[in-house]
Amino acid sequence: MATIALWQPAPNEIVPATAKTPFAITDYALQLSKKDKQQIVAAFDSGHFEMGVTYLWGRTINALKKELSNVGVGLIGEMLGRTDVDEDDDINDILTEREAIRLAEELGVISSTDGMRLRHTYELITHFSQMDSDDGDLEKLNSHEALASLQTCVAGVLGRPKIEVATKFIEFRAALESKSISEDDPYVEMLKGSPYFFYKLTISVLMNAAKKNVGANLEHALANINTLVPALWDNLRHTERWQVGHAYAEAYADGKTTVVGGLKSALLKVKGFDFVPENLRSDTFVKAADAVIKAHEGLNNFYNEAAAVKALTRLGTTIPTPAFPACLSALLCVTLGNEYGVAWSAQAYAKSILDSITMERWAYYLNNVLPSDTRIFGKFSSQKPRANFVELVNAKNLSQVEFKNKTVQQLVEAAARSNESKLASIAAKMHEEYYGKLVKI
Incomplete structure (x- = not known):
């Protein structure tokens, strides 16, 4: 069966080897x-x-x-x-x-x-x-x-006169917003057999389209939500399921009756109302987690992380489930650090929340979030984050989690054995499972 492949720009030779000054x-x-x-x-x-x-x-x-x-x-x-x-x-x-x-x-x-x-x-x-x-x-x-x-x-x-976003992406997005796709469309089967990245991208495009479009484009977007969300739902991870539920809650709060009707129809088809937040309190936690990420990935992160993590701790240690993936990902960024180390001033604040996380919630993150948390498993190409993950896994006894994802189980077990080379190899496998094998087009 044909699948959608991750596009890659052709290798560029803009700067020749002879240019050395x-x-x-x-x-x-x-x-x-x-x-x-x-x-x-x-x-x-x-x-x-x-x-x-x-x-x-x-x-x-x-x-x-x-x-x-x-x-x-x-x-x-x-x-x-x-x-x-x-x-x-x-x-x-x-x-x-x-x-x-x-x-x-x-x-x-x-x-x-x-x-x-x-x-x-x-x-x-x-x-x-x-x-x-x-x-x-x-x-x-x-x-x-x-x-x-x-x-x-x-x-x-x-070196490029203008960097252009791949044509395939433009076509991919336009198709989801400009025409209604039927359940028996070959594109649906192609999408279902594709790497997870395309599931995530499809949900992102559709939720954004439902939020911003009007008229015919909105009708197409809602029709495609009712076709593609049920087709993908069983294989969607919880981060994307919460994304659909949040879109419904946000549209309901804003009084967008047409959008509410379309999203409600899709959620009813998959019995997905468990993923609709009771209120938008989780937004406050998500924004605080975003601030932690911004500090971690910005300049002077070793100085700026502490204030951002402290602000997150002040919201309380009981993190709403819809915000849990974003919050734990942010806290792990701080705990694992980068190839130069960690922000020591932020560790106590991060630890205060991590210590409150139950084994059930760790299982939830490892099975349903980590497989598509590219920010975290991408860190395992660097030695210091790998070593910090090994320490975390053993401190929290995470190898005892009941695993549903075999690749994540192998990753955690490698960490439990302090086998960093194996850990890096499995992280590379997770990258391939998420994006698919890279092909040049």
């Missing part, structure tokens, strides 16, 4: 002005590598976010699980650098290799920006790291 590499940066190029080259030539790379990074991430905004800010919010985002929001306010890179990979704007290199560049910038001034005199970004960062930014982003 800052001047030669920036010459291929079509999105940089002449003045930008001159400033970057001058910073590199004078040995001010951190200043040059930081300036370069600002131009790179702004170009990436600008292109992502073309798919719709509201949809970006849905893909991030952000209930408070609409089309009028500024893309720079809702996307962290890491989120921008991840979404760019998912939507085929950049290749997975470019994504990996861009993340490394961002981590370098973050690392050196967080160093104490005394340490900074001894350890500085060197010329090789700076040149590699320059090549990464130009080859992955700035």
Whole structure:
């Protein structure tokens, strides 16, 4: 049976191997002005590598976010699980650098290799920006790291006259909003056999369409919700089920009777009203979790995380179920840290909530959320987050959870045995299960 494949941009050779100097590499940066190029080259030539790379990074991430905004800010919010985002929001306010890179990979704007290199560049910038001034005199970004960062930014982003979101994504989204798909449409069977990423993307597109569309486009969106939600429901994880239920609760609170009717019909078909929150109290927790993520993935995260996590703890340790996936994911980000370590000032606050989580709730997260929590299992490519996960699994005795997902069970058991290489290998398997095998088109 045919499936939908994750698209990837063709390998780019924008910067040839012969370009080895800052001047030669920036010459291929079509999105940089002449003045930008001159400033970057001058910073590199004078040995001010951190200043040059930081300036370069600002131009790179702004170009990436600008292109992502073309798919719709509201949809970006849905893909991030952000209930408070609409089309009028500024893309720079809702996307962290890491989120921008991840979404760019998912939507085929950049290749997975470019994504990996861009993340490394961002981590370098973050690392050196967080160093104490005394340490900074001894350890500085060197010329090789700076040149590699320059090549990464130009080859992955700035060397293209305009980065275009993959045509397949545009067609995918347009089909869900512009025509009604019947139950026997080959597209339905194709979607059902595709990697989980496309389930999540379909739900995000449809919920966003129900929220923002009117007239014929709204009718098509609601018709497709009633076709595709029942078709996918049995295989949807709880994060996406809560997303549908929240959309219903939000539409009901806003008095959108047409949307309420369409979503109610779909939820009745799947007996899905268990996933409709009784009220929107969970939004407060989700927003607090978003603030933790923003602090964790932003610059100076080791300084900024504590205040954000403390604010989450003040809401109470009884987290509403609809907000639980977002909150635990945020707390795990703080607990696992990144390849440079953790924010020690935030650990006690995070621990106070993690200690209150029951084994049943850990089972809920591990079985129903972690398999699609790319932010968390993506951390296991770095040694320190792996080691921290091993410590967490053993401290919480998570290997005793009743597992329903075999891959997650293998992941936790590898951690329980302190087998970090196996843990990294299984995390890579989870990536493939979520996205499917990458193919070039």
